[in-house]
Amino acid sequence: MISKDPYNELVRDCFSDPKHAGDLTNEHQITGVATGAESATGDRLTVTVGIDDGLISVARFRADACPHLIAAAELTCMDLEYQTIGELRDFDPHEIMRRLSVPPEKIGKILVLEDVLATLAQKFELSIQE
Amino acid sequence: MTDAIIYLDFASTTPLAADVAAAMHECTAAGNIYGNAASLHPAGRKSALVVDHARQQVATLLNVEPERLIWTSGATESNNLAIQGVARTRQHRGKHLITMLTEHKAVVDTFRALEREGYEVTWLTPGEGGLLAVDGLADAIRADTQLVSIMHINNETGITQNIDELGHICRDRGVSFHVDAAQSTGKVRLDLSDAPIDFLSLTGHKFYGPQGIGALYIADFARAPITPLVFGGGQERRLRPGTLPVHLIVGLGQAAEIAHEQMDSDLRHLTALNQRLWKGIADVADVQRNGSAEHCFPGILNVSVADVNGESLMLGMESICVSSGSACNATSGESSYVLRALGRSDREAGGAVRFSFGRTTTNDDIDAAIERYRYAINQMRSLAPGP
Numbered sequence: 001m002i003s004k005d006p007y008n009e010l011v012r013d014c015f016s017d018p019k020h021a022g023d024l025t026n027e028h029q030i031t032g033v034a035t036g037a038e039s040a041t042g043d044r045l046t047v048t049v050g051i052d053d054g055l056i057s058v059a060r061f062r063a064d065a066c067p068h069l070i071a072a073a074e075l076t077c078m079d080l081e082y083q084t085i086g087e088l089r090d091f092d093p094h095e096i097m098r099r100l101s102v103p104p105e106k107i108g109k110i111l112v113l114e115d116v117l118a119t120l121a122q123k124f125e126l127s128i129q130e
Numbered sequence: 131m132t133d134a135i136i137y138l139d140f141a142s143t144t145p146l147a148a149d150v151a152a153a154m155h156e157c158t159a160a161g162n163i164y165g166n167a168a169s170l171h172p173a174g175r176k177s178a179l180v181v182d183h184a185r186q187q188v189a190t191l192l193n194v195e196p197e198r199l200i201w202t203s204g205a206t207e208s209n210n211l212a213i214q215g216v217a218r219t220r221q222h223r224g225k226h227l228i229t230m231l232t233e234h235k236a237v238v239d240t241f242r243a244l245e246r247e248g249y250e251v252t253w254l255t256p257g258e259g260g261l262l263a264v265d266g267l268a269d270a271i272r273a274d275t276q277l278v279s280i281m282h283i284n285n286e287t288g289i290t291q292n293i294d295e296l297g298h299i300c301r302d303r304g305v306s307f308h309v310d311a312a313q314s315t316g317k318v319r320l321d322l323s324d325a326p327i328d329f330l331s332l333t334g335h336k337f338y339g340p341q342g343i344g345a346l347y348i349a350d351f352a353r354a355p356i357t358p359l360v361f362g363g364g365q366e367r368r369l370r371p372g373t374l375p376v377h378l379i380v381g382l383g384q385a386a387e388i389a390h391e392q393m394d395s396d397l398r399h400l401t402a403l404n405q406r407l408w409k410g411i412a413d414v415a416d417v418q419r420n421g422s423a424e425h426c427f428p429g430i431l432n433v434s435v436a437d438v439n440g441e442s443l444m445l446g447m448e449s450i451c452v453s454s455g456s457a458c459n460a461t462s463g464e465s466s467y468v469l470r471a472l473g474r475s476d477r478e479a480g481g482a483v484r485f486s487f488g489r490t491t492t493n494d495d496i497d498a499a500i501e502r503y504r505y506a507i508n509q510m511r512s513l514a515p516g517p
Contacts, residue, residue, distance in 0.1 A: 007445065015445060018513065021513050035515060041439075041476075042439075042476065043439060044514070044515050045515070062513060062514060062515040063513055063514065064438070064439055064515060065439055065442065066441045066442055067441060067442050067445045070513070
């Protein structure tokens with residue numbers, strides 16, 4: 001038995017087989033993309049969503065980041081699908097972090113995800129206002 | 131994890147050699163050797179005899195008199211004993227000390243602690259290829275310099291300093307010279323009989339001996355007296371009191387004897403493995419070798435890519451046990467200070483992987499590491515956002 005594994009099973013699953021990694025492949029009524037970076041580590045994250053009939057139909061990500069952030073992005077994209085833009089704005093990544101058992105010292109690095117989602121929500125709200 | 135583990139982290143620690151394990155088992159077998167080596171009765175004398183034999187085995191490896199060796203718990207303690215010991219003994223003469231930025235933490239943190247106590251430390255930076263320039267050391271030595279401490283083989287890169295040349299500078303200037311040889315003892319030929327080295331630290335578990343045992347070589351107790359770190363008995367010339375761990379010492383002695391016999395063939399084996407690995411990954415886009423082949427110990431190959439997160443790279447090739455240049459799991463989040471001192475960026479240092487091989491490493495192990503490294507790099511790059 002190998003103890004003190006820094007990654008729980010969910011992190012390992014999401015990291016080894018990120019089904020939501022990549023780019024949008026189909027046309028959507030509205031698309032949005034936001035990018036964030038963590039200056040200390042150089043980690044980068046891009047989230048792209050396609051919206052049809054007021055719902056997020058597809059969410060995809062790309063990341064050059066640590067396993068926890070990759071796993072968090074994968075879970076977030078999975079959870080975002082079939083949500084409204086309003087739910088995107090209210091999305092709380094802390095629940096994702098809890099599920100991934102993100103260690104306290106890494107929480108700051110994962111918050112780049114929160115920034116990306118906030119930027120994305122802001123872009124959609126602006127485009128709707130226009 | 132279902133993949134079989136392939137161990138390529140011999141610079142961290144080596145597996146116990148079978149003959150070492152057998153010698154230790156024989157020592158600890160019930161009713162065999164159990165006496166306190168400091169006791170004068172027959173059981174104690176029996177232990178003292180095997181301790182003396184082990185001391186001779188290590189002394190033969192270094193070509194020194196066995197009386198020059200002090201048992202310790204490992205290189206960290208040996209480094210502390212030498213550095214703190216010299217600094218405290220001679221503080222009335224001066225409080226200036228010299229070391230390098232690329233030393234192991236066991237040396238760096240010892241000097242940092244002395245700085246907090248009021249000692250002045252000059253931190254030398256490596257030159258081209260990681261080597262310390264002899265002129266740079268000569269220029270740094272002052273009238274109040276008491277000690278220079280330079281590691282022989284760097285634990286991260288394998289870069290090998292010319293300790294003979296550096297030692298002569300120290301000797302000419304009347305300054306004590308300490309060498310952290312944790313990575314070189316038992317791996318490359320060390321003949322200290324005529325070397326300008328006053329103190330040398332070694333540890334057993336880097337050359338197939340047990341963990342928890344090491345030694346400090348002291349060239350001349352009279353010329354270079356040191357203050358002990360701990361007090362409590364007369365063992366090891368009162369420099370390192372405490373009951374000797376006889377079975378660990380027996381293991382270290384046996385490991386030294388095997389290393390002495392097999393060193394040339396071990397080195398040929400490591401050189402072949404190193405070349406095979408580098409040949410297999412040298413064409414990965416933007417991969418850099420940290421430390422030139424010319425100046426590196428062949429048992430270590432450290433490589434970097436700048437565009438891949440080091441922690442993810444490590445998880446992607448998890449079945450291959452290697453070390454990372456990244457400390458992203460730790461609270462510091464800092465990349466390797468050694469690689470940054472060599473001019474690597476944070477990202478390059480963070481994306482570094484140290485492969486280190488040993489006696490039991492096979493070509494198949496190397497081929498599996500090549501395949502896994504290439505696969506993990508490709509995976510991470512395919513996941514990354516555009517520039």
